[in-house]
Amino acid sequence: MPSTLLTRALERRANIWSQMQEIQQRAEQDGRDSLTAEEREKWDRAEADLTEVSADIERMERAARLDTVRRDEVVVAGGRGPEGGEDREADQDAAYRDAFATFTRRGMSGLDNEQRQLLMAHHSEVRAGATSPGSAGGYFIPTETLNKITEAMKAYGGLMGAVNIITTSSGNNLNWPTNDDTANVGAILAENQQVTEQDVSLGQKTLGAYTYTSKLVRLSLQLLQDDVFNVESWLTRKLGERIGRAVAAHLATGTGSSQPEGLFTNATAGKTGAAGQVTSVTYDDLVDLQHSVDPAYRMNAKWATADQGIKVVRKLKDTQGRPLWEPSVQAGVPSTLLGSPVVIDNSIPVPAAGAASIGFGDLQAAYVVRQVAGGQMMRLEERYADYLQVGFLGFLRLDGKPDDTAAFRVYKHPAT
Template identity: 25%
Template structure:
């Protein structure tokens, strides 16, 4: 029986997670207390004590570090070993899947590709294909995609489609369905033709190239499926995260910030509407939370029900200090392990590729991303074994195809630093 090289006792993980969550809660209470001192000094003297500002910054940095630790622990707890009992039971009832896994492991460990060639010939596909390499077993692909959903912030909240080709097309009604009310015996007048927009989402190639020693590959106790998923998950997630936010659509997905942003009062299909902060390079000094309220209600009610705030760590640090008219903090820590922080009762997703607060930037996005942004995955992850380019290491050129873009321009609104 294989043992995951990443295995850690669940009890230890649970205790560590509880301890980290308690530390986070205590740190946020200290943050509120220190920020209240800062605000009181501002009211009395017109300026804050530098020591208080320094203390607040240290606590804020500690909050971010502790939250990152909690997220890592939550991800580790949700990561089952690929060679576990449940998957073994599934494979026993699927001889073809078991055969594929056995042939794939032989290829990874020793370079023997005969078994995979026979399998792909049976499936009426070329052995190497235009991308090179061989298809990984379905359980490896599903595990990589599951981990990406946990690591890649936009993928976790966006819509998703799996396709077999290289391009996904969808028709979207720009004007909404044409309809009307009539009585039981009245004539049915002809309705206007709906205005449709065809959107195309090509799947671009994303690659990672983990390396292993032959000693590692020869070690029978190492779970090869688990090792591959561990090695490629971070590389894929980082590249995806950047592309889904800022990608220009050239050999990569198109990020939602790459689309034209217009003032929400002038919004039209094909653009994203934005709400200005009222200040060229920051939030207003007085009642900064008002612009967040404007942003929330710029979104139609149907989208607002499942809306999420998206911002980076620095922006979230600034937002943490905002209060409402009753003196309550608008940002609230997660209610439990595996939960998101909230801002005005809406979840907050931290995406480090979002821009910082600054002149003309759009540091906050708000919307129903499951309806507004679409991630397209082409089925199949290919792996090409290369024992020659970096001897004595064996490289594994791993590729997947993924695309993305805005599919509903009314579902996402932006906050822009603008007067």
């Protein structure tokens, strides 16, 4: 259920948008080629209000997504399994969660024998190319806490919530098969003739597992010892936000060298703007970009751009003078552009000379993210003992690559 504040903001945006359309329709009905000075002033004021309320809606929706993973209570779906199996599993999860929280606040010395054994059963060593049991690693973050990291990544990078995500138990290189059979067609077979051969050509991409770290966070012993607030929930959320911001940048524009290759990095230009359009785009450009993607992919296609790109697009109108951008008036439903949903990710390049600022296509087919299950957190007690502080760092292993390159195209601004 959306909050009352969010509902009101959505209604306000719809009203502002309606007022702007009324101004435009009035000028069209009068047969005028331009707005009056008074109408222009009202339009500019309404557009400023629309930008402001849209930003507020985005903030509230992002906060709502994060809030769903801040809960400390774990709801177990379903009833009692055979011989209470599901209840036992829930009890084990709760026990590990309590042990992890105690470890966060008090370290290994604050655990009893049972809690220590629970943590050691979920301990791993981190070294180049592998994750294996050992004594110099971190403890796996509880499942519901790991979800906080995943949700933070989605909230801070729109692409992460739209592309294809696969999860593996280990970080060994994963060979990902590819195929483009679109040039091959069947044929009519005459009577008593042999069928001709046409093999399927498979390619291959390799998905690794880059280790993303939150960097080190130091907390005072006083804060850890006080029970004023849920420090373990707050801490893991902050570690997740840091990792999320780093991942978001690479999923959009990563170089592919010692980091993921971004969706926009080497994407094919479906449309390049005319000379002079270094920060602009036209209605015809967007139509051309849409149709540069094969209809096979357009059914599930989405636009992807930064907030600055949306700002440019919102000013465009079709040949009938109707705005291309249609703001959403329902919580959780994205705004649309030429009938397709819009994903906003501020890691995507902004409109500029030579930049690819707008993308269109089936994001699920176009890009794949490989994430290794089991984000971890380390606690460093001795390093900052003389400061009465404890160090924490989180890490998560992940890689991403363009998958089906035919499923996605970009609009590229000219160099000049």
